[in-house]
Amino acid sequence: MKKTTITTFLTLLLTATGVAQNITGSWNGLLKIGNQLQLHVGLQVEKTDTGYKVNLASPDQGAAHIPVSTFTFNDPNVIFQSDLIKASYAGEYKNDSISGTFKQGGQSIPLTFYRGEAAKPKRPQEPALPLPYYSEEVTVENTTANVKLAGTLTKPQKDGSYPAVILITGSGAQNRDEELLGHKPFLIISDYLTRQGIAVLRYDDRGTAKSTGTFSTATSQDFAGDVESAVAYLKTRKDIKQIGLIGHSEGGVIAPIVAAKNKDVAFIVMLAGTGIRGDKLLLLQTELISRVEGAPDSAIAKTTATNKGIFDIILKNEEDSIIKKELKAYFIQYGTAHPADVPAGTTVEQFATTQVVQTMKPWPWMKFFIKYDPVTSLKKVKCPVLAVNGEKDLQVPPKENLGPIAAALKGNKNVTTKEYAGLNHLFQECKTGAPSEYAGISQTFSPIVLEDISKWINARVK
Numbered sequence: 001m002k003k004t005t006i007t008t009f010l011t012l013l014l015t016a017t018g019v020a021q022n023i024t025g026s027w028n029g030l031l032k033i034g035n036q037l038q039l040h041v042g043l044q045v046e047k048t049d050t051g052y053k054v055n056l057a058s059p060d061q062g063a064a065h066i067p068v069s070t071f072t073f074n075d076p077n078v079i080f081q082s083d084l085i086k087a088s089y090a091g092e093y094k095n096d097s098i099s100g101t102f103k104q105g106g107q108s109i110p111l112t113f114y115r116g117e118a119a120k121p122k123r124p125q126e127p128a129l130p131l132p133y134y135s136e137e138v139t140v141e142n143t144t145a146n147v148k149l150a151g152t153l154t155k156p157q158k159d160g161s162y163p164a165v166i167l168i169t170g171s172g173a174q175n176r177d178e179e180l181l182g183h184k185p186f187l188i189i190s191d192y193l194t195r196q197g198i199a200v201l202r203y204d205d206r207g208t209a210k211s212t213g214t215f216s217t218a219t220s221q222d223f224a225g226d227v228e229s230a231v232a233y234l235k236t237r238k239d240i241k242q243i244g245l246i247g248h249s250e251g252g253v254i255a256p257i258v259a260a261k262n263k264d265v266a267f268i269v270m271l272a273g274t275g276i277r278g279d280k281l282l283l284l285q286t287e288l289i290s291r292v293e294g295a296p297d298s299a300i301a302k303t304t305a306t307n308k309g310i311f312d313i314i315l316k317n318e319e320d321s322i323i324k325k326e327l328k329a330y331f332i333q334y335g336t337a338h339p340a341d342v343p344a345g346t347t348v349e350q351f352a353t354t355q356v357v358q359t360m361k362p363w364p365w366m367k368f369f370i371k372y373d374p375v376t377s378l379k380k381v382k383c384p385v386l387a388v389n390g391e392k393d394l395q396v397p398p399k400e401n402l403g404p405i406a407a408a409l410k411g412n413k414n415v416t417t418k419e420y421a422g423l424n425h426l427f428q429e430c431k432t433g434a435p436s437e438y439a440g441i442s443q444t445f446s447p448i449v450l451e452d453i454s455k456w457i458n459a460r461v462k
Contacts, residue, residue, distance in 0.1 A: 023045050023052070023073055023078075023093065024045050024046060024047045024052075025044075025045060025115065026042070026043070026044055026115070026116060026117045026118075027042070027043035027044075027045065027098065027113040027114065027115060027116070028040060028041065028042055028043070028113065028114055028116055028117060028118035028119065029041045029043070029111050029112055029113040029114065029118075030111075031102065031109060031111055032109065032110075033107075033109060033436060038440050039058060039060045039061070039439060039440070040058065040059050040060050040118040040119050040121070041056065041057070041058060041111070041113075041118060042056065042057035042058070042059060042064075042117060042118030043055075043056055043057075043113055043118075044056075044057070051071070052071050052073070054067075054068035054071045054080065055067060055068065056068060056082065057118060058118075059118050059119065059120050059121055059182060060121045060181060060182045060439040060440065061180075061181045061182055061439050066082065066084060066085065067082065067084060068080045068081070068082050069081050069082055069083040069084070073093075075093065076092045076093040076094055077090070077091075077092060077093075078090070078091045078092065078093055078098050078100065079091075085104065086104060086105070087102060087103065087104035088102075088103050088104075089101070089102050089103070089111065090103075091111070091112075091113075096114075096115055097112055097113060097114050097115075098112065098113040099111075099112045100112070121182040121439070121442070122442045123182065123183065123184070123442065123444055124442060124443075125188050125443065125444045125445065126184060126187060126188070126444070127187070127188075127191045131154075131191070132195065133154055133155060133156050133157065133194045133195065134154065134155045134156070134157055134158040135152060135153070135154045136152070136153045136154075136155075137150070137151075137152060138150075138151050138152070138153045138201070138203075138233070139151070140201075140203060140226075140229050140230045140233045141229060141233075142206075142213075142225055142226050142228075142229035143229075144225060144229075145206070145213060145222065145225055145226070146212075146213070147206045147211070147212055147213035147226060147229075148211060148212045148213070149203040149204065149206065149211045149226055149229070149230065150176075150203060150204050150209065150210035150211045151176055151201055151202055151203025151204065151230075152176055152190075152201075152202055152203070153199065153200070153201045154190055154191075154194040154199065154200050155194065155199040155239065156194060156195075156197050156198075156199070159239075160239065161238065161239050161240065161241050162197065162198065162199040162239065162240060162241065163197075163198055163199065163240075163241055163242040163243075163244070163266075163457070163458075163461035163462075164198065164199035164200065164201060164234055164240045164241075164242070164243050164244070165193065165198060165199070165200055165201070165243075165244045165245065165246050165269070165457065166200075166201045166202075166227060166230045166231065166234070166243065166244070166245050166246070167186045167189065167190065167200065167201070167202040167246050167247075167248075167251070168223070168227055168245060168246065168247035168248070168251030168252075168254050168255055169186070169205055169248065169250075169251050170248045170249030170250045170251055170272075171249060171250040171365075171369075173205050173207065173208040173215045174204075174205050174208060175204045175205070175208055175209040176202040176203050176204050176209070177202070178202075178248065180438075181438045181439040182439055183426065183438070183439075183444045184444065185248065185426060185427075185444055185445050186202045186248075188444045188445045188450070189246065189445060189450065189453075190202055192450045192454065193450075193453070193454055193457070196454040196458065197458065198454065198457055198458070198461075199239075199240060201230060201233075201234060203226075203230065205223070205226075206218060206222075206223070206226055216362070217364050218364065218365065219364050219365050219367075219368035219369075220250060220253055220254055220257070220365070220368055220369060220372065221257065221368060223250075223254050224254045224257040224258050227245065227254060227255075227258045228258055228262060231243055231245075231258070231262060231264050231265065232264075235264060241461075241462070242266040242267075242461050242462065243264055243265060243266055244265065244266050244267040244268060244269065244457060244461075245258060245259060245265055245267075245268045245269070246268070246269040246271065246453070247268070247269070247270060247271065247273060248271040248272060249271070249272050249273070249395070249396060249425065250369075251271070251273075252270035252271055252272055252273020252274065252387075252396075253273055253274055253372070253374050255268040255269075255270060255273065256268060256270070256273070256374060256377040256378050256381050256385075257377045259377075259381045259383055260377040260378075260380035260381050261380070265383055266383055266384075266460070266461070267383050267384040267385070267386070267457065267460050268381065268383060268384075268385050268386075269385075269386045269387075269388075269453055269456070269457070270385065270386065270387040270388070270405070271388060271427065272388075272389050272390065272393055272395070272396040272425055272427075273374070273387060273396070273401070273405065274374050274396055274401050274405075275374055275375065275378070275400075275401040275402065275403065275404030275405035275407075275408065276373070276374070276400060276401060276404055277370075277371070277372065277373040277374075278368075278369040278370040278371065278372050278373075279308075279311035279314075279315060279370045279371075281396065281401075282307065282311070282369075282370070283304055283307055283308060283311070284397060284400060285394065285395050285396070285397075286303060286304070286307060287300055287303075287304055288394040288397060289394050289395070289434060289435060290303065292394060292432050292433065292434045293434055293436065306334065309330055309334075310327065310330065310359060311370055313326045313327055313330060314366075314367060314370050314371070315370065315371060320360075320363075320367075323360075323367075324356055324360065327355075327356045327359060327360075328352050328353065328356050329352075331351065331352035331355040331356060332348055332349065332352040334352075334355075335348035335351045335352055336348055374405075374408075375404060375408040378405060378408035378409055379408050379409075379411070381409060381412060382412060383412075383414075384412075384414035384415070384416075384460050385409055385412060385414070385415045385416070386415075386416045386417075386418075386453065386456050387402060387405045387406070387415070387416070387417045387418075388417070388418045388419070388420065388449060388452070388453075389401060389402055389418075389419050389420070390419075390420050390422075390423030390424050390425060390426075390427055390428075390430075390433070391419050391420060391421045391422060391423060392422060392423060392424050392430055392432065392433030393423070393424055393425040393433060394424070394425065394433045394434065394435070395425040395435070396425060398419045399419075402417045402419060405417060414460075416456065418452070420446065420448065420449060423446055423449070424437065424438070425438075426438055426444075426445070427445050427446045427449050428441045428443050428444065428445070428446065429441070429443055429446060
């Protein structure tokens, strides 16, 4: 699922800057957001000829070098603003600490900085070198799209022939480890499966990290083409026998697209894959996340109605020019009906134009995702399928998705579905399942699910 929620945290997380008799150097603080989320924040202050150069960092979310736009220090007062994350901070330097308030998106959160670098998040599942298996840097070419995918192939040993899986990332541009919020889920999955006798190919998304191509103009269908190229690549290797696919989130949508038309795919594993059309999923996702984060019913109903209106326009039209025209008319009507939602100093016309741009920003992807019904491909999948979800997954809720997945695969005699109690969308043990918890959880991926995936695959390979 489009990782909109996750982009929102990245924003919510940054804050800071320091100052004092000697304000320069490294600072760290803990931003407590609500009752669930705590995020470490780093602050680096450097003295220059013209003032100060200040950067923020969020180790929990893997974000560094976030610029502070304006910074003022009138001892003991510290004031700064970051245009990038639309946030401000005002504090007071005292006893070698800076105590103040961080403001963003209508929220005011106490934040105190102390001397020293921010603590790195604990990720105990990440493997330590040296690794007890063979690892090779590889390049997969999608000649049709003129894309070169940089990846890593791990095998139990350098010599021998092994079953293999290709890992398919979720939505948003991600590297081969599916790195987000300080977690590396695909590194953990790859390490575990390779130790269990299964080769693993994982690669950077097109246009990301070391891979070429353009990510922003690609759809799930384009990413499916990249996966097909990865399958073709593994078919050329004598050290690989059966080939399966493991897709997480959007990757769980892509895996069936590929398997439905490629007989070389021996099995697929859907990790929080979807079974309902994109527009329905996004409406449900937004409602569930808003509810667990404490939004009032009236606000949830308003957001749902607004988003449904947007999706309906996209669903009924194919031409982008018509969609753009109808969306603008829709937002003008909305701005007129809800003037309080139009920013001060902005006309309804300007508001509508901005909303259209924001709606169509990830456009090719969003248009495809909203319209696409995964049942279309699932009905054609004949290879074995394992579909699993976390019970507390709010991005791809299990009850609304596992049922349709099982129904669509009714003609397939080798299908296993399972819902895991207490796990979220990333398959972490959690409290509420809210995306705001992801970064603060030290566990990256449930060991129980890892074991089940491994056993299921090994029971189906020759």
